[in-house]
Amino acid sequence: MTRSRDLRHWLPVGTGWVIKLCLIAAYLAGAVPVWRSQAKIVAYAETVELISLVMKALMTHIFPAYLLAGGGLLAVLLLYPFGRKMAQDQLESIGLVNHTGAVPILLRRYRDREHPRVFVWVFQNQSIPLSDWGDRRGAIETALDITIVQIRYGRGKNRVLLYAVPARTDLPEVIPWKDRYLSPDSFVLVLGESLLGPVTINLDRTPHILLGGSTGSGKSVLLKLLLMQALQMGAEVCIADFKGGVDFPPIWHEKCRMCFEEQELLDLLTELTAELQRRKGLLKARGCSNLDDYNRAAGGHLRRIIFACDEVAEVLDRTGADKARKEVLAQIEARLSVIARQGWAFGIHLILATQRPDAAIIPGQIRSNLDCRICGRADSVLSQIILDSTGAAEVIPKNARGRFLLHDGTVFQSYLFDEGSLHLGVSA
Ligand SMILES: Nc1ncnc2c1ncn2[C@@H]1O[C@H](COP(=O)(O)OP(=O)(O)OP(=O)(O)O)[C@@H](O)[C@H]1O
Ligand SMILES: [Mg+2]
Structure with a gap:
């Protein structure tokens, strides 16, 4: 070998x-x-x-x-890609084959123009789902002696592109946040850096976020990084914190709407769904299909609203709850479900974090609408729940903090955000 x-x-x-x-x-x-x-x-x-x-x-x-x-x-x-046969043998040896036993074929390998350290491996995919590539990411890295930066489909699903750097190239363990990283584009939030550069998400395209990772993986730091940016962009931020306020020091209480217990949360979500209905009426009256169109057309200034919950599985868990509490939890779930399905057009977004590897607790209807998925250090069960693949268990080192895998296969180090120097520029 x-x-x-x-x-x-x-x-x-x-x-x-x-x-x-x-x-x-x-x-x-x-x-x-x-x-x-x-x-x-x-x-x-x-x-x-x-x-x-x-x-x-x-x-x-x-x-x-x-x-x-x-x-x-x-x-x-x-x-001619002379490494083809070798790559094929290596992929076969780790079982990356389709149902007929066919192995992906290496078509080309070239240096990425924008990122000179990165090579793009272009494979004919043989109808192997992208999730299979993700599940075997660690094995592929060992087999081809590379570090994978990103795995994605090329033109059509019959091509898979591996963006890779030489093995043992790694991201820094800490990348401090700087205010100049804030995106100038409306509602593009910056997550951190991959070996391809800054990693961002656009809430217009992926309106809701599911963030997972085992304890100490860096979820709360990343969640607060996103909320801090949302505040700076003028959004209204609501936070459900059932850990007694330890994760959100007083500065957050000044700038955000906080709720610490179930009835308060239900009231908040009831208000948000009512606001959603109100916005629906306003947009319909103006013939607009989304919030930005409405704000432009009506000269309005409807703010985006972000609802964040740092441990959503704890909140929704009905184990041991009496009838009255079960009823409250069912209503919380129903309202979250409405926002997950319809919030996007009306500028109401969910960011839900969890560390619990329990698929039953976050209902399928909510989960399926949280299209931006991010998972930190996790076991294969939690990774599967968050990303629909065991990728995070494979590629995030056991001692990593702030290292995440995005749903598109990008590994990134989230910016370390120092609350001590918090300048939440816009008041809520
Ligand atoms: N992006 C990062 N870069 C470097 N270190 C980080 C980063 N994010 C978090 N850490 C470190 O990891 C520690 C734990 O982070 P955090 O509290 O966000 O974890 P968590 O996933 O929310 O854990 P829990 O589930 O127990 O709440 C932080 O105190 C910090 O020292
Ligand atoms: Mg936390």
């Missing part, structure tokens, strides 16, 4: 422009003596008897023959 990896670095696929330039130079350098001696070769071919006709024709047209044959060979050396 080690030998074959060493060998692969000598092969033209992705070996870089130096080898490619050497090959071209050798081809051109070879053309000079052939051109200079072609007259002698032609004369020699004419004098020699008993030489085959093909040989004679070749010698008589030695220079065009060199250009053609050499050019063809050069093209093959430059373009």
